[in-house]
Amino acid sequence: MSTVLIENCRLLDPAAGEAVEGANVLVEDERIVEISTKRIRAGRVRRLKAEGRTLIPGLIDAHVHVIATGLDLGAIDQDSAMLTGARARLIMEAMLNRGFTSVRDAGGADWGLAKAVEAGLIKGPRLFYAGHALSQTGGHGDFRPLTWSGDGCPACAGASFAVIADGVDAVRKAAREELRRGATQIKIMASGGVASPTDPIWNLQYSEEEIEAAVWEAKSWKTYVMAHAYTPEAIHRAVRLGVRSIEHGNLIDEDTAQLMASRGAFLVPTLATYDALARDGEKLGFPAASIAKIEDVRTAGLRGLEIADAAGVQIGYGTDLLGACHEDQSNEFTIRARVQSPLEVLRGATSINARLVQREGELGCIREGAIADLLLVDSDPLRDLRLLQGQGRHLDLIMAHGRVHKSTLD
DSSP: OOOOEEEEEEEEETTTTOOOOEEEEEEEETTTEEEESOOOOSOOOOOEEEETTTEEEEEEEEEEOTTTSSSSSGGGGOOOOHHHHHHHHHHHHHHHHEEEEEEESSOOHHHHHHHHHHHHHHHOEEEOOOSEEEOOSSTTTTOOTOOOOOOSSSOOSSOSSEEEOOOOHHHHHHHHHHHHHTTTSSSEESSOOSSSSSSTTTTTOOOHHHHHHHHHHHHHTTTTEEEEOOOOHHHHHHHHOOOOEEEEEEEETTHHHHHHHHHHOOOEEHHHHHHHHHHHHTTTTTTTTHHHHHHHHHTTTHHHHHHHHHOOEHHHHHHOOOOOGEEEEEEEHHHHTTOOOHHHHHHHIIIIHHHHTOOOOTTSOOOTTTBBOOOESSSSSSTTGGOEEEOTEEEEOOOOOEEEEEESSS
């Protein structure tokens, strides 16, 4: 049994919105077993003296693609799955170094990567994965070249971001396949997208019957559907049909936001990716057809966040970055801060996302009995969210799964 005692920290639990000075936190194995402002007596223990630094929960990114090792998602199918996995390891390790102790993968990752993290083969964040995203022919997950007219993809020897499923029966089977493989949620396409070459943003994609089939299958496994959607019409119909998590949602309007709030649905904006692609997409080889679509959603993103926040929608933290742009993962904090308070932004990346991934009370919080995913920041992030940027430079302690990943305190 490993035991770690963090002494004299400023404990900030975003869910409570309060900071406790002079706190001591005792961790045994992967759990927090005691929190006190009084001295904690422990036997053989690794003592980490925080000296007033701010302790916060490990961060959660609710929209990543850890196998998106380049900006052309269609090229993933052409690579060896082993090569893609090796590249994904580096992406995940960098995420943990930035303080992200859990991530929700929105298409591409599978049980193998999740097990590798659990076994310690990859020093990365806990992985909640959708497996293959479900897409219709010509949808946001269809990256086949225009010259290809057969089923599936022209070369599927490697990993794959999505699976094509048309019709209720095919969607039902595809959802069951991902759930059989341990998917923690199902991902579907409910509108056109930026990264895919053939579908306009306003395209509605899956029919109502197909969406209902996916929702039913997810509920039968006591989980939920997350849906890629940009336009009010696409978001409204997805939520009305039982989708729990809307990804992106840049073009949302007031009526749709009110519906989401009344249904308890979550919105996961991914504003950092549009800034990164607008800045670096062309030089990094992002397809020209996709670059042309970026501005359709980028400029509306902050306004959509403002609308959802005003309506009381539960807003999670996501980034949706690809390839070299993964380095921008923490930039989402300061982009969001143009609309939300620092505390609201931090809640999105902790307690709200914990609720989204159905691990409320275990993740995204600092309380007795919770999993010890903890970060020690060298100052107060609520005064300056840039402390969560810099590739982890301001993090003096990163603890994930109760194990010390990084410490400058010994």
